[in-house]
Amino acid sequence: MQSQLNHFDEQGNVVMVDVSAKNATLRTATAQGRITVSADVLRAIVQGTAAKGDVLGVARVAGIMAAKRTWELIPLCHPLALSHLSVDFTILEQESAVLAQCTAQLWGQTGVEMEALTGVTTALLTIYDMCKAMDRGMELSDIHLVYKDGGKSGQYRREEEQT
Amino acid sequence: MQSQLNHFDEQGNVVMVDVSAKNATLRTATAQGRITVSADVLRAIVQGTAAKGDVLGVARVAGIMAAKRTWELIPLCHPLALSHLSVDFTILEQESAVLAQCTAQLWGQTGVEMEALTGVTTALLTIYDMCKAMDRGMELSDIHLVYKDGGKSGQYRREEEQT
Amino acid sequence: MQSQLNHFDEQGNVVMVDVSAKNATLRTATAQGRITVSADVLRAIVQGTAAKGDVLGVARVAGIMAAKRTWELIPLCHPLALSHLSVDFTILEQESAVLAQCTAQLWGQTGVEMEALTGVTTALLTIYDMCKAMDRGMELSDIHLVYKDGGKSGQYRREEEQT
Amino acid sequence: MQSQLNHFDEQGNVVMVDVSAKNATLRTATAQGRITVSADVLRAIVQGTAAKGDVLGVARVAGIMAAKRTWELIPLCHPLALSHLSVDFTILEQESAVLAQCTAQLWGQTGVEMEALTGVTTALLTIYDMCKAMDRGMELSDIHLVYKDGGKSGQYRREEEQT
Amino acid sequence: MQSQLNHFDEQGNVVMVDVSAKNATLRTATAQGRITVSADVLRAIVQGTAAKGDVLGVARVAGIMAAKRTWELIPLCHPLALSHLSVDFTILEQESAVLAQCTAQLWGQTGVEMEALTGVTTALLTIYDMCKAMDRGMELSDIHLVYKDGGKSGQYRREEEQT
Amino acid sequence: MQSQLNHFDEQGNVVMVDVSAKNATLRTATAQGRITVSADVLRAIVQGTAAKGDVLGVARVAGIMAAKRTWELIPLCHPLALSHLSVDFTILEQESAVLAQCTAQLWGQTGVEMEALTGVTTALLTIYDMCKAMDRGMELSDIHLVYKDGGKSGQYRREEEQT
Numbered sequence: 001m002q003s004q005l006n007h008f009d010e011q012g013n014v015v016m017v018d019v020s021a022k023n024a025t026l027r028t029a030t031a032q033g034r035i036t037v038s039a040d041v042l043r044a045i046v047q048g049t050a051a052k053g054d055v056l057g058v059a060r061v062a063g064i065m066a067a068k069r070t071w072e073l074i075p076l077c078h079p080l081a082l083s084h085l086s087v088d089f090t091i092l093e094q095e096s097a098v099l100a101q102c103t104a105q106l107w108g109q110t111g112v113e114m115e116a117l118t119g120v121t122t123a124l125l126t127i128y129d130m131c132k133a134m135d136r137g138m139e140l141s142d143i144h145l146v147y148k149d150g151g152k153s154g155q156y157r158r159e160e161e162q163t
Numbered sequence: 164m165q166s167q168l169n170h171f172d173e174q175g176n177v178v179m180v181d182v183s184a185k186n187a188t189l190r191t192a193t194a195q196g197r198i199t200v201s202a203d204v205l206r207a208i209v210q211g212t213a214a215k216g217d218v219l220g221v222a223r224v225a226g227i228m229a230a231k232r233t234w235e236l237i238p239l240c241h242p243l244a245l246s247h248l249s250v251d252f253t254i255l256e257q258e259s260a261v262l263a264q265c266t267a268q269l270w271g272q273t274g275v276e277m278e279a280l281t282g283v284t285t286a287l288l289t290i291y292d293m294c295k296a297m298d299r300g301m302e303l304s305d306i307h308l309v310y311k312d313g314g315k316s317g318q319y320r321r322e323e324e325q326t
Numbered sequence: 327m328q329s330q331l332n333h334f335d336e337q338g339n340v341v342m343v344d345v346s347a348k349n350a351t352l353r354t355a356t357a358q359g360r361i362t363v364s365a366d367v368l369r370a371i372v373q374g375t376a377a378k379g380d381v382l383g384v385a386r387v388a389g390i391m392a393a394k395r396t397w398e399l400i401p402l403c404h405p406l407a408l409s410h411l412s413v414d415f416t417i418l419e420q421e422s423a424v425l426a427q428c429t430a431q432l433w434g435q436t437g438v439e440m441e442a443l444t445g446v447t448t449a450l451l452t453i454y455d456m457c458k459a460m461d462r463g464m465e466l467s468d469i470h471l472v473y474k475d476g477g478k479s480g481q482y483r484r485e486e487e488q489t
Numbered sequence: 490m491q492s493q494l495n496h497f498d499e500q501g502n503v504v505m506v507d508v509s510a511k512n513a514t515l516r517t518a519t520a521q522g523r524i525t526v527s528a529d530v531l532r533a534i535v536q537g538t539a540a541k542g543d544v545l546g547v548a549r550v551a552g553i554m555a556a557k558r559t560w561e562l563i564p565l566c567h568p569l570a571l572s573h574l575s576v577d578f579t580i581l582e583q584e585s586a587v588l589a590q591c592t593a594q595l596w597g598q599t600g601v602e603m604e605a606l607t608g609v610t611t612a613l614l615t616i617y618d619m620c621k622a623m624d625r626g627m628e629l630s631d632i633h634l635v636y637k638d639g640g641k642s643g644q645y646r647r648e649e650e651q652t
Numbered sequence: 653m654q655s656q657l658n659h660f661d662e663q664g665n666v667v668m669v670d671v672s673a674k675n676a677t678l679r680t681a682t683a684q685g686r687i688t689v690s691a692d693v694l695r696a697i698v699q700g701t702a703a704k705g706d707v708l709g710v711a712r713v714a715g716i717m718a719a720k721r722t723w724e725l726i727p728l729c730h731p732l733a734l735s736h737l738s739v740d741f742t743i744l745e746q747e748s749a750v751l752a753q754c755t756a757q758l759w760g761q762t763g764v765e766m767e768a769l770t771g772v773t774t775a776l777l778t779i780y781d782m783c784k785a786m787d788r789g790m791e792l793s794d795i796h797l798v799y800k801d802g803g804k805s806g807q808y809r810r811e812e813e814q815t
Numbered sequence: 816m817q818s819q820l821n822h823f824d825e826q827g828n829v830v831m832v833d834v835s836a837k838n839a840t841l842r843t844a845t846a847q848g849r850i851t852v853s854a855d856v857l858r859a860i861v862q863g864t865a866a867k868g869d870v871l872g873v874a875r876v877a878g879i880m881a882a883k884r885t886w887e888l889i890p891l892c893h894p895l896a897l898s899h900l901s902v903d904f905t906i907l908e909q910e911s912a913v914l915a916q917c918t919a920q921l922w923g924q925t926g927v928e929m930e931a932l933t934g935v936t937t938a939l940l941t942i943y944d945m946c947k948a949m950d951r952g953m954e955l956s957d958i959h960l961v962y963k964d965g966g967k968s969g970q971y972r973r974e975e976e977q978t
Contacts, residue, residue, distance in 0.1 A: 006287070069236075075221055181410035182410065217869065342734070348761050388564050405720050405734060458493055458603075462634055503842075543709055575830040657859050706829070714889060795925065810952065
């Protein structure tokens with residue numbers, strides 16, 4: 001790990017970091033997060049997925065579409081032409097929560113962690129939007145990087161992974 | 164609170180809810196969330212704000228710009244012409260975290276909760292992006308609505324507010 | 327009907343027509359179109375909807391999201407804050423086709439025909455995208471306005487509606 | 490041709506297909522479609538092109554600009570950095586129609602059919618927008634892929650091409 | 653004129669200024685600017701406009717489309733649903749330059765100066781783009797507000813207008 | 816230098832030029848421009864940068880973000896995945912102006928001049944926006960390419976560079 005913020009030049013001004021001399025390697029990143037909801041909302045989501053009113057289906061599409069546009073949202077992210085994106089959900093009955101996981105992939109000069117994180121948060125926000133008429137107290141939490149690989153800094157795997 | 168998801172018609176298909184008959188009222192929403200970082204990152208952020216390398220300044224701009232584009236990201240959100248947006252940060256020394264708060268306002272037919280939440284998450288993701296070379300273990304959490312007012316459902320204030 | 331193109335000034339240069347003096351009325355528009363597919367694709371779509379692999383669910387979201395962004399795509403369209411959007415599909419077994427219908431609504435100074443048409447075409451293109459590995463010969467056709475109301479030109483209903 | 494929809498994983502959830510292991514080849518695609526208009530509109534378009542009020546010039550620009558943004562509109566399309574785009578029109582006097590053709594090109598890992606199709610439909614919708622004050626009965630039809638080349642599936646040419 | 657920057661709160665943090673209490677009035681703004689080009693480029697532009705290769709036609713469309721998206725580009729601009737937009741060009745033979753003028757209009761709570769300025773600069777940059785193979789020394793200059801009206805600050809007209 | 820506009824085909828219709836056969840080389844471009852402001856505004860900007868109310872910090876972020884989206888704004892620009900972007904400002908006390916400089920970089924098939932120019936103009940427009948309550952007479956000028964390298968046309972350096 002570096003000991004400095006790397007989005008600044010020597011004068012302390014922000015830059016989009018120069019990656020033109022970096023090697024292109026296969027970059028992968030997986031991020032996850034959760035939204036905690038009321039019992040009623042969880043039931044509506046689970047039943048909706050099985051029958052009709054597909055909250056998670058819409059949230060998956062939203063996560064995928066937002067991840068592609070990460071560089072428009074996060075000021076110093078590089079524009080990237082992602083080669084793979086997926087968003088998955090797990091129902092956590094006991095915690096009354098939905099866990100979202102997003103994986104992004106690219107053969108390129110810079111990592112895709114922000115893309116995976118943006119996919120996760122947008123998917124969770126979409127669940128919030130579609131359920132907010134029932135419950136305004138929902139909360140997003142535990143949003144973090146799970147895994148990344150590729151590039152000079154190599155592999156990273158978060159230790160205490162609880163799925 | 165309604166007992167049903169309101170983004171679906173009778174066949175269970177998603178729609179962008181019809182708000183054309185709703186009254187225009189002043190809509191306000193405040194959301195918040197936090198990012199927990201390492202002690203090194205917190206120091207870099209705090210010093211950066213005071214002197215150079217302004218992480219929070221960039222994150223504030225990112226949050227404001229993303230909140231304006233909420234309807235492009237969240238599939239069933241209405242396009243809104245927000246009349247006010249602000250993003251504020253509080254350094255939580257003890258928790259080694261940064262708290263972000265976003266307030267959105269509009270004189271219109273539909274609420275602005277999603278805009279406030281999108282502003283918060285994008286601001287926090289931008290902090291993540293600018294500090295990730297130092298710490299990949301940062302985590303976003305406690306992202307929720309704090310307050311809203313306006314519209315038929317009236318005022319909502321989250322109970323246990325801890326700032 | 328006017329006898330002239332209305333997106334030009336006296337010099338023949340294109341303009342975004344001035345609607346600031348127009349009355350705000352409730353504007354509605356419905357457009358439709360179809361995609362003709364192979365028997366295999368139709369079967370995959372129908373079964374996918376019932377069980378898994380929800381082509382039409384994704385196409386519906388795509389249509390709604392694109393309709394909101396019509397003014398970014400069609401050069402002389404006014405930016406509009408739509409108050410309602412829906413996309414519906416009908417399976418036409420005999421014609422081996424899927425019919426898409428999009429309705430847009432707004433209380434405003436200009437009509438929403440282009441929004442309805444953009445919703446339909448993007449929904450149909452999304453079906454094409456998701457099925458093109460099975461069939462490259464699919465064709466979009468019969469894309470037209472079905473109904474509009476509001477504004478000075480009043481109501482329009484296409485005569486020979488065949489659903 | 491594959492016998493399955495390829496935008497789904499084994500659970501039936503949509504994904505943006507992984508193309509990171511695919512070879513980069515030169516990808517080309519040409520799509521076309523038409524808009525049928527009243528005799529008055531056709532006259533206005535033809536005269537406009539020759540003298541002033543350049544409907545087709547605006548529609549060409551709209552088609553090119555939209556094709557670049559295909560991946561923002563079609564949920565599971567990969568972001569692509571197209572290397573070539575053109576949109577051409579042919580006046581079909583007898584059918585009282587305008588034929589639009591769009592060609593897209595890229596040296597990359599995935600095809601550009603959707604880009605060509607999006608260019609065609611947006612160009613045609615722009616013609617509709619600019620002429621709708623004269624004729625609301627215009628119709629888009631015959632929108633299909635004409636030709637594609639590159640990638641594992643190789644060349645495709647639609648049989649009965651009528652220009 | 654105020655003696656302070658108005659995009660900051662008391663802590664010096666940027667905000668999108670609250671306009672929700674402002675009256676809606678008719679807002680108009682006109683901005684202009686010029687691009688100075690070589691004699692060869694000017695000739696190509698003039699002849700292109702008359703016959704084929706319509707540089708100014710494309711630049712006009714680009715200016716109109718960009719002005720609609722001003723709030724996406726300028727961080728603290730409010731999203732606005734403009735009701736009118738036009739871009740005009742004047743050939744300045746003696747100065748070997750093209751003058752661009754953009755007018756924006758809106759019935760709303762905030763001014764449209766930035767929209768007019770964004771329309772002008774994008775139109776001029778498009779001319780640069782289309783002619784840069786002939787001349788890399790072109791220069792944009794004299795970009796300023798010509799006129800504005802509406803809102804509390806009322807009318808403004810730049811004094812020494814030279815067209 | 817070519818003697819013809821290169822964004823047109825033989826019929827005089829605009830195209831996005833085919834670069835698929837071009838070699839990928841390292842492309843660099845630097846552009847600059849200035850905004851002339853009143854003495855009061857200059858003081859506010861300079862003091863704001865040192866203490867609070869960071870006009871230039873916001874303008875820098877705006878310039879970087881807009882440069883990434885150049886291809887969405889300039890109709891015939893190729894979509895590019897820039898590998899480096901920076902925006903710098905110099906206070907010109909005597910001229911009562913702020914000079915902005917933007918550098919863009921890419922390993923690719925086409926140049927990045929337009930990206931550098933778009934970064935400069937958007938940064939300057941953002942300064943205008945944030946200071947316009949104090950001074951409506953500000954003017955953008957001297958916007959031009961300073962330097963470019965890479966590609967078949969090789970290096971270009973503007974002669975009379977005055978910083």
